[in-house]
Amino acid sequence: MADQATRVAIITGAGQGIGRAIALKMAKQGLRLVIVDLEHPTVTAGLLGDEALVLRADVATNESWEYIAECVVGKFGRADIVVNNAGIYPNATIDKLDYELWRKTLAVNLDAHFSSAKHFVPIMRRNHWGRFVNISSNSIGVSAVGMSHYMASKMGVIGFVRGLANDVAADGITVNAVLPALTNTPGTSTIPDERKSAIWHLQAIKRFADPEDIAGPVAFLASDEAAFITGQALVVDGGMYKIS
Numbered sequence: 165m166a167d168q169a170t171r172v173a174i175i176t177g178a179g180q181g182i183g184r185a186i187a188l189k190m191a192k193q194g195l196r197l198v199i200v201d202l203e204h205p206t207v208t209a210g211l212l213g214d215e216a217l218v219l220r221a222d223v224a225t226n227e228s229w230e231y232i233a234e235c236v237v238g239k240f241g242r243a244d245i246v247v248n249n250a251g252i253y254p255n256a257t258i259d260k261l262d263y264e265l266w267r268k269t270l271a272v273n274l275d276a277h278f279s280s281a282k283h284f285v286p287i288m289r290r291n292h293w294g295r296f297v298n299i300s301s302n303s304i305g306v307s308a309v310g311m312s313h314y315m316a317s318k319m320g321v322i323g324f325v326r327g328l329a330n331d332v333a334a335d336g337i338t339v340n341a342v343l344p345a346l347t348n349t350p351g352t353s354t355i356p357d358e359r360k361s362a363i364w365h366l367q368a369i370k371r372f373a374d375p376e377d378i379a380g381p382v383a384f385l386a387s388d389e390a391a392f393i394t395g396q397a398l399v400v401d402g403g404m405y406k407i408s
Contacts, residue, residue, distance in 0.1 A: 167194075168193050168194040168195055169194045169195075169196075170196075170242075171195050171196065171242075171244040171245060172195070172196045172197075172198060172236060172240045172242055172243050172244050172245070173190050173195045173196070173197055173198065173244065173245035173246075173247065173386065174198040174200065174232065174236060174243060174245065174246045174247065174280075174284070175187050175190070175197065175198070175199055175200065175247045175249060176200045176201070176223050176247065176248055176249050176250035176276065176280075177200075177201060177223075177249040177250030177251065178199035178200060178201055178205050178208050178249070179199075179201035179202075179203060179204075179205035179206075179207070179208055180205075180207070180208070180349065180350050181347065181349030181350060181351060181375050182249055182299070182344065182347060182349060182375045182378045182379065183199075183201070183208075183247075183249040183250070184205070184207070184208045184211075184375065185374075185375030185376050185378065185379035186247055186249060186375075186378070186379045186382050186383070187199050187208055187212060187216075188208075188211060188212070188379070189376070189379040189380065189382075189383045190245075190383055190386070191212055191216075193383060193387075195245070196215065196216075196240060197212060197215070197216040197217070198216070198217040198219060198232070198235075198236050198240075198243075199212070199216055199217070199218055199219070200219045200220075200221050200223065200232060200250070201220065201221075201250070202220065202221070202222055202223075202250075203220065204218065204220055205218060217235065217236065217239050217240075219231075219232055219235055223248075223250045223272060223276035223279070223280075224268070224271035224272045224275060224276060225271075225279075226275075226279045226282075228279075229276070229279040229280055229282070229283045230283060232283070233283040233284060233287065236287075237287060242287065242290070242291065243284050243287045243288060243294075244288065244291070244293060244294055244295065245294070245295040245296075245297070245386045246280050246281075246284050246294075246295070246296050246297070247297045247298075247299070247382060247386070248276055248277045248280055248296070248297070248298040248299060248321075249299045250272060250276060251272060251273045251299060251301075251317075252268070252269060252272045252273065253269075253311070253314045253351070254269065254313075254314075255309075255310040255311065256310055256313065257309060257310045258312060260310075261312065261313055265313065266313050269313040269314060269316075269317050270313070270316070270317050270320070272317075273314070273317035273318060273320075273321070274317045274320045274321060274324065277296075277298050277321060277324055277325075278324065280296070281296065281328055281339075284296075285332055285335070285337065288332075288335065288336075288337050289332075289335045289337070291336075292335060292336040293336045293337070294332070294335070294336065294337035294338070295337070295338055295339075295385065295386040295387075295390075296325075296328070296337070296338070296339040296340070297340055297341075297342060297382050297385045297386050298321050298324070298325055298339070298340070298341045298342075299321070299341070299342055299344065299378075299382075300318045300319075300321040300322055300325075300341040300342065300343045300397060301314070301315075301318040301343055301344065302343045302344065302345050302399055302400075302401040302404060302405045303315055303318060304318050304319045304322075304343070305399075305405045306366075306404060306405070318343075321341055322341050322343075322397045325339050325340060325341045325395060325396075325397065326395045329394040329395030330395065333394060338385070338390065338391065338393060338394035339394055339395060340385045340390075340393060340394060340395070340396045340397070340398065341396070341397045341398065342378065342381055342382055342385065342397075342398050342400055343397055343398065343399045343400065343401065343405070344373060344377075344378045344400050344401060345363075345364075345367065345372075345373050345400070345401030345402055345404055346360075346363055346372065346373070347372065347373040347374065347375055347377070347378060348372050348373065348374050348375065349375060352372075360372055363404075364402065366404050367401065367402035367403050367404040368402060368403025368404075369402035369403055370402075371402070373400070373401070373402060377400065378400055381398055381400050385398065
């Protein structure tokens with residue numbers, strides 16, 4: 165079994181927010197990192213130093229995942245963990261939601277998870293060990309206007325996780341989803357304070373999540389300690405999502 169200093173983790177959407185927090189958390193654990201973003205993740209790369217492999221890629225395309233896999237294997241010769249964190253959440257009610265926005269949302273938020281598995285499952289199988297941690301959203305269980313396309317993509321992540329977990333369990337690979345609440349990131353910075361307050365007052369923990377709150381559970385699911393957890397959807401939202 166490889167140790168943490170040998171393992172390689174690929175994190176998408178690592179340029180800021182939750183992705184950056186996950187990268188920094190895993191770096192502290194001694195993992196070798198591949199950080200991927202649509203734009204060059206300059207700040208994250210600077211915080212991690214020269215050891216990380218930095219890639220610009222559009223995770224919505226299969227060609228990009230082919231490129232990512234080639235770069236990772238070319239540099240490290242292996243891949244052990246994939247964190248599918250990149251996502252978009254444009255707001256559009258059904259009367260304004262067109263096919264192009266629908267497809268773009270599905271491509272980034274769901275198709276990317278399929279492409280990552282197609283390219284990295286064969287690599288993980290070589291060492292009979294692997295982890296996929298796919299970021300969904302607690303929005304699938306709460307009321308939100310103008311997010312049908314986003315909710316569809318994030319619910320699809322859970323379905324894909326549950327199915328893929330069965331396909332790869334015999335290979336020592338686990339597949340899980342993390343469902344964060346709205347989190348303090350650049351993407352939520354424009355939400356008015358009164359709206360933020362209304363959101364987190366629905367939670368048991370009365371504050372917005374910070375990226376580090378999400379990074380810890382992701383790192384756990386990517387570890388040896390989570391070897392018997394697969395096909396699961398872990399809600400990390402301060403107690404907003406109600407079990408029914």
